[in-house]
Amino acid sequence: MSDLYGRHRAVLPDWLALYYADPLEITHGEGRHVWDAAGKKYLDFFGGILTTMTAHALPEVTKAVSEQAGRIIHSSTLYLNRPMVELAERIAQLSGIPDARVFFTTSGTEANDTALLLATAYRRSNQILAMRNSYHGRSFSAVGITGNKGWSPTSLSPLQTVYVHGGVRTRGPYTQLSDDEFIAACVADLEDLLGHVRVPAALIAEPIQGVGGFTAPPDGLYAAFRDVLRPRGILWIADEVQTGWGRTGDHFWGWQAHGQSGPPDMLTFAKGIGNGMSIGGVVARAEIMNCLDANSISTFGGSPVTMAAGNANLTYLLEHDLQGNARRVGGLLIERLRAIAAQLPGVREVRGRGLMIGIELVKPGTDEADPDAAAAVLEAAREEGLLIGKGGGHNTSVLRIAPPLSLTVAEAEEGATILDRALRLIP
Template sequence: MTGIHADLLKRRQAVLPSWLSTYYAEPIDLDHGEGRHVVDAEGNRYLDFFGGILTTMTAHALPEVTAAVSEQAAKILHSSTLYLNRPMVELAEQVAELSGIAEPKVFFTASGTEATDTALLLATGYRSSNQVLALRNSYHGRSFSSIGITGNSGWSPTSLSPVQTYYVHGSSRIGGPLAGLTDKELIAACVADLEDVLGQVKDNVACLIAEPIQGVGGFAMPPDGLLGEFKKVLDRHGILWISDEVQTGWGRTGDHYWGWQAHAQDGAAPDMITFAKGLGNGLSIGGVVARAEIMDSVPANSISTFGGSPVTAAGALANLRYALDHDLQGNAKRVGAVLRTKLDEAAGLPGVAEIRGRGLMIGIELVDAAGRPNPKAATDVLEYTRADGVLIGKGGLHGNVLRIAPPLTLTTDEATEGGAIVVAALKRAGQPS
């Protein structure tokens, strides 16, 4: 490896932690982007099908967002929550209106991880309990507390935790004990598992936190309605439901604005929603929207130095308004169907176990000839697609699931082009070595 990227990689390795992994045998530095495309420091152009881990929600260098950031930066960069902040208030009003939660209040953070921490603080304090329910195969962030509720060993470097976590079944994983069940059977099995776990827990439980579609977990999907059935059980025990919408929110799934809405039954809604990533389109913002009585229950002083800062809030508000004004949820549904149709051409290829997802959030699980997880094939496909001009991601408990999540402004032509490159890479990866 030689050139600009090789020099930068050497410098990175000298000063950054060894556990900060990178994609590709020869990592790339993304220098600039526009729309759905990015260009690396050596001039190579790519169609971005991963959006910085589902973060570039609308488009790279979206004029409305860059203008809002520039205008606000020229006025004042920072003030903190100790002062009134018009962009933060206006953004909170918009998020609260969209949340679907009764009498909502909003607290902004600088990341999704910090949003998880905040939700745990609220739930454990409100319920006077440090006991938390989470789903197996889940991921909720990289802080000490969020690692403690992450049901994925690849992202859990320590067993120490400030909370007591009980993991329940919530999705069917290939090779897992619930594989092969129908949706109805899976819902019944998961509800029975939840009831069984609660029957073994002493005292009260604070909350259940769940991703409607498991992001780092390889876009594993609970059956529609499962979390709504969970809510019936939770309500009998007074347990709060937190929907982790860091990856599924803002219309990405196409069918719904929030991932939890695929599970809504009889008016059921979460008590809290955590969000981040796509809202800022790359700006560092996350947050929690919760019922007012929960949000206001903190019995101590608190502030946020960077959460909802004027610049990030102004940019996020411009981004959110653009997504709403241009019906990007509808585009995710329409163009997502085009992309899915193209990717479905890979169904039945050697090593392709399953293609799943919704809208512009699609996962492809890869296995070997014996049906075991095949992380090497996933790594190979990432290399092949990069070489042909498309950037995708990967995840899953074993790192064997391709993750495809382009910006929501993706066009039909781009979906067809990028999907064809992914299919070609899958064909190449499935050939005998």
């Protein structure tokens, strides 16, 4: 056990998860690579949980942070803040939500917490519809709407939560149906459910479930849900903490795969926009955002330094068409991984979109999750110089692949080759 690991265990909570039997200390990074304390170089296919969106040590972001820190680091939202206004203007326009207002937070958890506050205040209801297998954060309210027991340490909640079918296409009671039949069955279930509960405030849903193992419904499911919810006044909150900013390749936001009924009433964002700086937020129609009848501020949300980073990062993302790169390189990587998986009985499915890819592992010849295999592949990939993540609602048996969106074809091939060798080690 390293000295740092021993010190970590002595002062930090037992439930603070660490990857690897011998936990890794990352000391610096550049582009799509990071280095550990021993000087070993790794290709990073997880980006600090989908957060290093463009690249490690991106010069444009580093320069913006340094220059802003040299002027002023902090002021709070009690004062006008030019970088915050500039980033809010850009996000409001990009969101697709009409007459949008933006509130900045310091994390995705806090963003979802704020969206729940707005929805329940606007609708005068504390009942929330959430998806099974979902994850929305670590706060008391966010844990209360998380449909993944591995990440929900208590059933106590200020909200009444009802979980809806549909977030997982290849498991559950509707697996054998066609996509159209799957959507129809989930809509029928939702309509039946609404006949048994008081009118909820909102449905919150990740377009692609992140911690849940990069699972997703067929395109159009949430549009069909919206057709049921809108006449009843029930809001739709799209949790874009992991799917936003072009990561899925096909769309800038995950909700756009379900955009037939228009944009959501609210969307939440975080992670990638800061490229490692602490930025989260909520976008909502003005009438929803302005519904609170009490004062509020944010001490750290919208910090001048984080906003400078966000503006520089967003500019780089758009000017270099990283969404298009995610579509092109991600598509090649998915096909390469599917070709590998076709030869391995322990791989149940390779799924995903753009540079958001999941590899679900099972015990060969069964549908039973194999978390031990996932842990073994994680370790083997690390040994060969590749960092990946894991997740899934079925005992953490899904390998999660989400590199920075500037990933090159050569780097994608390098990572796939390492994963090929690591997966073949599964008994």
